[in-house]
Amino acid sequence: MxxxxxxxxxxxxxxxxxxxxxxxxxxxxxxxxxxxxxxxxxxxxxxxxxxxxxxxxxxxxxxxxxxxxxxxxxxxxxxxxxxxxxxxxxxxxxxxxxxxxxxxxxxxxxxxxxxxxxxxxxxxxxxxVPPKITSLSKDIVVNEGSNVSLVCSASGKPDPSVSWKIISPAAQSLTSEDEFLEIPSVSRQRAGTYECTAMNDVATDVQTVELTVNYAPTVSDGKDVGVTLGQQGVLQCEADAVPPADFEWYRDDRRIFNGFDGIEIEDSGALSKLTFFNVSEGDYGNYTCVAINKLGSANTSVVLFEVIEPTSSTLLQGPGAVQDGNSASRAGHTSTCLLVLLALQLLLKF
Missing domain, CATH: 2.60.40.10 (Immunoglobulins)
Structure with missing residues (x-):
């Protein structure tokens, strides 16, 4: 041909x-x-x-x-x-x-x-064909107690296997050998970064989802503070909350605002400070800190009390200035005896 x-x-x-x-x-x-x-x-x-x-x-x-x-x-x-x-x-x-x-x-x-x-x-x-994650849940924000469902789908040849695990915080143990990860009644401890992995004989594809769990504030027990008159005093209040809490301070039923009577309020993240730059008699007493977010509130009480400094005369007398009851009694008897002897001497002269 x-x-x-x-x-x-x-x-x-x-x-x-x-x-x-x-x-x-x-x-x-x-x-x-x-x-x-x-x-x-x-x-x-x-x-x-x-x-x-x-x-x-x-x-x-x-x-x-x-x-x-x-x-x-x-x-x-x-x-x-x-x-x-x-x-x-x-x-x-x-x-x-x-x-x-x-x-x-x-x-x-x-x-x-x-x-x-x-x-x-x-x-x-x-x-x-290397695996490719084609559909993934977006970062999610839920309230504590909600049911959470995360989805991850992938394509590839051979068909890839898909799995879930939590990577932050690392102490958590939560995995799924499936496209779906179900978290019923989610707690604040389940918040973190979740990783989806798609794998076949060719390669691996990895993507992450951030899970944020909102919850009402919890406040640490306040510590009472003792301050000398005229000195600086600081009361502190710490709250755990998502989203972060706003703080309010009260003296009895009266709310305290920043700059009120020389008092400064400074909020930094989970901590709030109430600072007295020159403590007066009227500043001593009970104070209430309230932490608030959209899910609720919590409070704690802190006492600012007076600390009395030793006087200069007490410091000069030293340890010998303090005597017990027996010593004082013996000193009294000795003085009485001396007075009697002096009286006898005077009578003998006459």
Whole structure:
């Protein structure tokens, strides 16, 4: 067959017959040889080489894919720029496909024509695709006690496995070997960063979701503070809450505002400070701190009490200035005896 185009057309017909399972015969009515090579597995984005053996008396050869002729000898029939000829000689006929994609998966046939018979070699290309998380729950904010459902879906080939785990705080132990992670009646301890992992034989894809759990304030017990008159005193109040609490200070039923009577209120995160720069008699007493957010409130009481400094006279007398009752009694008896002796001496003179 001297006309290459006619031979290519015949090769295409042969390919169709092969797909239908029918026998193929050459010009000399000799049955063709049909060989099947092992599957070729390639990852998406990589390059695949397709090669078949030639012979000394080959007249024509071609590579075909599932629907069209790719190469007929040295002539490229494919319009795909990723396809190119690597080797064509008496020993082998090799082409390559770069940047392989899912559309390249399927059967490929190398057809070789000699003077006496036609030989076809088929190979199936399997394209593996790295996993990709295609649908993921967004960061979520819920109130304590709510039911939480996190969803993570992924695509890939082979089909990826999907799993969930909490990664922050690390002390928590919460996992799921499924696309869904259900957390019934969520507590504040379950707040944190959750990680979805999609994995197959090719690679791994990881993404995270932040779970925030709102809850009402809880306030630490206040510590009473003793301050000397005229000195600086600081009362503190600490609250645990999400969202963070706002603080209010009260003296009896009267709310205290910043700058009121020389008092400063400073809030920093979970801590509030009430500062007296020059404590007066009227400042001593009981104070109430109230922590408030949209879910509730909590309070604690703190006492500012007076600390009396030792006087200078007490410091000068030292330890000897303090005597017990027996010592005082003995001193009194001694004084009485001395007075009696002096009186007797005076009477004897007269």
């Amino acid at each position: 001297k006309n290459p185009l006619c031979w290519v057309i015949l090769t295409g017909v042969a390919f169709l017959l092969i797909q239908q399972g029918l026998p193929v015969y050459s010009q000399g009515d000799s049955q063709s040889d049909n060989k099947v090579m092992d599957n070729i597995t390639v990852r998406q984005g990589e390059t695949v080489f397709l090669s078949c053996s030639q012979g000394d008396v080959v007249t024509h050869s071609a590579w075909l894919n599932r629907s069209s002729i790719m190469y007929a000898g040295e002539d490229k029939w494919s319009v795909d720029p990723r396809v190119s000829l690597v080797t064509l000689n008496q020993d082998e006929f090799t082409i390559k496909i770069e940047n392989v994609d899912m559309t390249d998966e399927g059967q490929y046939i190398c057809a070789v024509q000699t003077r006496s018979r036609a030989t076809t070699t088929s190979v199936h290309v399997i394209v593996q």
